[in-house]
Structures are given as C-alpha cells and as structure tokens.
Amino acid sequence: MKTEVAIITITKVIEGPTMTAATPDEVDCQQRQLVCIDDSGYIERVINESDDDFSAVKRDAEQNDRLLTLKSNEYLLPGFIDLHVHAPQWPNAGVALDRPLNEWLDTYTFPMEAKYKDVGFAKRVYDDLVGELLANGTTTVLYFGSVDNPANLELAKACVNHNQRGFIGKVAMDNPDQTPENYRDASAQSAVDDTERFIQQIDRLNQTSPIKQTAVITPRFVPSCTPESLKGLGELAKKYDLPVQSHCSESDWENGYALEHYHKRDAEVLDEYGLLTDKSVMAHGTLLTQADLDTFKARGVAVAHCPISNVYFGNAVLPVSKLLQQQVKIGLGTDISGGYSPSIYQNIRQAVMSSRMLNDGVNSELAPAQRGTNYPPISAKNGFYLATVGGAKSLHLKTGQIKARYLADLQVVKSPLKSFEDESLDQIFEKIMYHASKADVKQVFVQGRLAKTSNN
Ligand SMILES: O=c1[nH]c(=O)c2nc[nH]c2[nH]1
Numbered sequence: 360m361k362t363e364v365a366i367i368t369i370t371k372v373i374e375g376p377t378m379t380a381a382t383p384d385e386v387d388c389q390q391r392q393l394v395c396i397d398d399s400g401y402i403e404r405v406i407n408e409s410d411d412d413f414s415a416v417k418r419d420a421e422q423n424d425r426l427l428t429l430k431s432n433e434y435l436l437p438g439f440i441d442l443h444v445h446a447p448q449w450p451n452a453g454v455a456l457d458r459p460l461n462e463w464l465d466t467y468t469f470p471m472e473a474k475y476k477d478v479g480f481a482k483r484v485y486d487d488l489v490g491e492l493l494a495n496g497t498t499t500v501l502y503f504g505s506v507d508n509p510a511n512l513e514l515a516k517a518c519v520n521h522n523q524r525g526f527i528g529k530v531a532m533d534n535p536d537q538t539p540e541n542y543r544d545a546s547a548q549s550a551v552d553d554t555e556r557f558i559q560q561i562d563r564l565n566q567t568s569p570i571k572q573t574a575v576i577t578p579r580f581v582p583s584c585t586p587e588s589l590k591g592l593g594e595l596a597k598k599y600d601l602p603v604q605s606h607c608s609e610s611d612w613e614n615g616y617a618l619e620h621y622h623k624r625d626a627e628v629l630d631e632y633g634l635l636t637d638k639s640v641m642a643h644g645t646l647l648t649q650a651d652l653d654t655f656k657a658r659g660v661a662v663a664h665c666p667i668s669n670v671y672f673g674n675a676v677l678p679v680s681k682l683l684q685q686q687v688k689i690g691l692g693t694d695i696s697g698g699y700s701p702s703i704y705q706n707i708r709q710a711v712m713s714s715r716m717l718n719d720g721v722n723s724e725l726a727p728a729q730r731g732t733n734y735p736p737i738s739a740k741n742g743f744y745l746a747t748v749g750g751a752k753s754l755h756l757k758t759g760q761i762k763a764r765y766l767a768d769l770q771v772v773k774s775p776l777k778s779f780e781d782e783s784l785d786q787i788f789e790k791i792m793y794h795a796s797k798a799d800v801k802q803v804f805v806q807g808r809l810a811k812t813s814n815n
Pocket residue numbers: 445464468579580606609668672694697
C-alpha cells in the first residue's frame with residue numbers, strides 16, 4: 360500500500376535575531392536564525408547559523424523571493440495574546456477610571472455598550488480596535504463583545520479582514536436588578552438562545568475565512584446574570600465544548616455580591632453551573648482565595664491578569680508569582696477599557712511594577728518586615744512568558760513560541776533605544792520590554808499572513 364507523503368511548501372523565510380520564552384524565567388535569544396513558514400501558516404523549521412543547510416536554505420529563499428531579512432536593529436518575537444478585551448468599550452479607553460467599578464459600569468460602560476445596536480457604529484469602532492491591537496503586536500485576542508449579535512458578528516468580520524485570531528463572546532447579562540432596561544438580555548432563555556445563534560454564525564463565517572474565529576460562552580459576571588442563564592450557559596459550554604470567559608473575584612464589591620446573594624464565593628457559583636472548565640479564562644482574580652486557586656488548578660481554569668485595570672478596580676494586587684509557582688494557568692489582558700492601554704508591552708511593565716509593590720508593601724508607617732508580602736516580584740521575562748506562552752496555554756493554542764510546528768504568529772520589533780556600547784541580547788530584550796511601543800512594532804504576522812507593516 361502506498362503511503363501519501365504531504366508536500367510542505369515554504370512560503371516565507373525570516374532571517375534575523377529571535378527572542379522566545381523558553382520557561383517562565385528564561386528567554387531564548389538567538390543572534391541569527393532562519394524561521395521557515397509553510398503554506399498553512401505554521402513554522403516548519405527554525406534553522407541555526409551552525410546548521411549545515413543554513414546557507415542553502417537562505418539562498419533558495421532569496422532566489423525565490425521568499426526571504427525577509429530583518430534590519431540590523433530589528434528582532435523577531437512571538438505575537439502577543441491578549442486574554443481580556445471589552446471590544447465595545449474602546450471609545451471609552453481612559454474615561455472615568457477614578458469611579459468605583461459598579462458606578463463606572465452603570466454610568467459609562469453599559470450606556471456605551473448599548474450603542475452597539477447601531478451596526479454601523481460597531482463596524483467603525485471594531486475596524487479601528489482590531490487594527491490598533493495588531494499594530495501593538497497582538498495577534499490573538501479573547502474578546503467580550505456586547506449583548507447584540509449583529510455587532511458581535513461585525514467584530515468577528517473585523518478580525519477576519521485584518522487577519523487577527525479572535526475568540527469572541529456574545530455577552531450574556533439578564534439580571535434586571537443589575538443591568539439597565541435598555542441594555543440587557545430579555546430573559547435567561549433569550550441570552551442562551553442568542554449565544555447559541557452566535558456560535559452558529561461564527562461557524563458559517565469560518566467556512567470562508569483563513570484565520571478561524573472562535574465563539575466563547577460569556578456570562579458577564581455573577582452579578583449581571585440570573586441562576587437560570589448561568590445554568591443554560593454552562594450547558595452550552597458542555598454541548599459545544601467551547602471556551603468560557605467571565606470575571607471572577609475582581610473587586611470587593613463584586614466579591615461581596617456573590618457572598619450576599621448566593622452565600623458562596625463567585626468561583627463556587629460559576630463552578631456549580633459548569634462554567635469552570637479547562638477552557639475557562641477568568642479575568643482579574645485579585646481576590647481569589649487559596650481554595651479558589653485549588654479549584655482553578657483542579658479544573659484547569661486560567662486567569663487573565665489585567666495589571667493596569669487592577670490598579671483602578673482590583674482592590675488588591677494579584678500575586679502572580681504564587682500562581683506561577685502553583686502552576687495555575689495565567690496570561691495577560693489589557694482589559695480595554697478598565698485598562699486604558701491597548702499595549703501588552705505596557706501591561707508587562709505594570710505587572711512587574713505592581714508585583715514589586717506587593718512584595719515591598721506600600722505603607723511607610725509600618726516597619727519593613729511588616730510592610731509587604733512574601734510573594735516574590737516578577738521579572739520582565741516572567742511578564743513576556745505570560746503574554747506569549749501563558750496566553751497560548753490558556754487558549755489551548757500552539758503558538759506563543761518560535762518553534763517548529765507552532766503557528767507563525769510573529770512580530771518584528773525595532774529596538775527602541777540606541778546602543779552606545781556592545782549589549783547582550785538579554786539586555787536588548789529587557790530594553791524592548793521596558794520601552795517598546797506601537798511605533799517600534801514594524802511588522803506583524805498571524806498564521807504567516809502579514810497583518811501589519813510599516814515602512815519606516
Ligand atoms: O473591568 C471590568 N470591566 C467590565 O466591563 C466588567 N463587567 C463586569 N465586571 C467588569 N470589570
């Protein structure tokens with residue numbers, strides 16, 4: 360019997376220095392590699408300068424016009440994965456962050472999200488947002504949409520048009536006590552039915568889109584849902600084996616709501632309704648207890664750490680090093696617009712800074728030994744790991760690293776600062792983490808497809 364041999368065609372070869380997380384604490388930096396990308400958008404091989412066929416592969420790519428050689432101050436990194444974005448809140452980025460969470464939601468956020476009944480408005484905002492996130496080096500995003508499906512479908516189409524991998528949720532919020540009349544699901548049943556309809560719409564969209572989009576079961580959070588919608592959504596998650604996203608233990612007010620209304624922690628409520636699975640991503644978690652973390656670990660639930668947003672609404676600092684040490688899945692999220700910045704670089708920096716304050720403590724009236732906590736601060740390398748490998752593991756994606764058989768989700772980044780003397784790749788890596796902005800992200804590839812380019 361003849362065995363079929365799949366013929367792999369290399370469509371692009373990128374030559375240059377690479378930086379990819381190897382472990383939470385180590386970044387593998389290489390001075391010169393060839394990253395060979397195949398026609399299905401996967402990295403087929405990574406070739407070192409010392410490998411026998413380095414020159415031959417480079418020559419062949421050059422002759423066939425497939426070689427991209429990075430400029431002398433450019434570096435190839437994996438694209439970032441943003442685990443928490445509220446797409447409809449993009450026009451509000453940076454607005455009213457001094458208000459408490461419940462007031463911010465009622466006064467600014469829900470009224471903005473209600474505007475997405477206007478599909479034309481949705482189209483304009485989502486086109487801009489998806490382009491902006493890609494321009495910042497973000498290749499995969501876990502999005503909260505809004506209540507209204509026509510707008511959510513526009514978000515999915517914007518991802519397809521811009522070549523971004525989107526995980527997108529129709530937001531379910533049917534509790535009349537905690538949601539405004541003009542912006543809520545009419546009933547628990549309609550919240551569940553509309554979620555199922557959105558799953559089918561995404562399936563249809565995927566039949567013609569090269570980069571697949573994924574529908575996500577999205578109960579907004581315990582306060583805005585009724586037990587009936589939580590139950591129905593848990594059943595849908597099981598029926599379709601889909602990812603789930605929500606907010607969990609995100610602030611004193613929200614934490615208190617579950618305790619007062621259910622006499623349970625919100626993690627327990629979500630778990631009871633089948634919403635904590637190994638495909639669940641829970642945003643914030645600043646107030647998770649050890650028992651909650653044990654549940655997350657047992658179920659395989661991931662935390663979307665949103666360090667900028669947590670400064671405003673979190674009421675505490677998430678002990679990232681504790682989660683890493685306990686091997687609870689964790690990645691990074693910008694939380695537009697609870698977080699004002701669409702840049703994962705900025706969130707890496709804030710994650711490091713918040714962790715240092717958690718370790719040191721903040722009250723100068725206390726003696727040093729009483730002031731802080733025992734959770735070690737995290738490093739820029741830890742932050743980079745969360746933004747790449749952590750996100751990929753949370754979404755079960757083979758991406759986030761520059762490795763054979765991984766998706767070619769990549770960003771070309773220019774070193775933001777001049778070098779005045781010889782610097783190690785490790786030093787350059789740290790300077791990129793601390794200084795890079797959108798202007799330094801020169802090209803972005805998602806599944807091998809060019810999604811951003813800039814000529815300067
Ligand atoms: O930061 C947040 N942004 C939101 O939109 C939201 N909804 C519930 N809880 C939330 N937290």
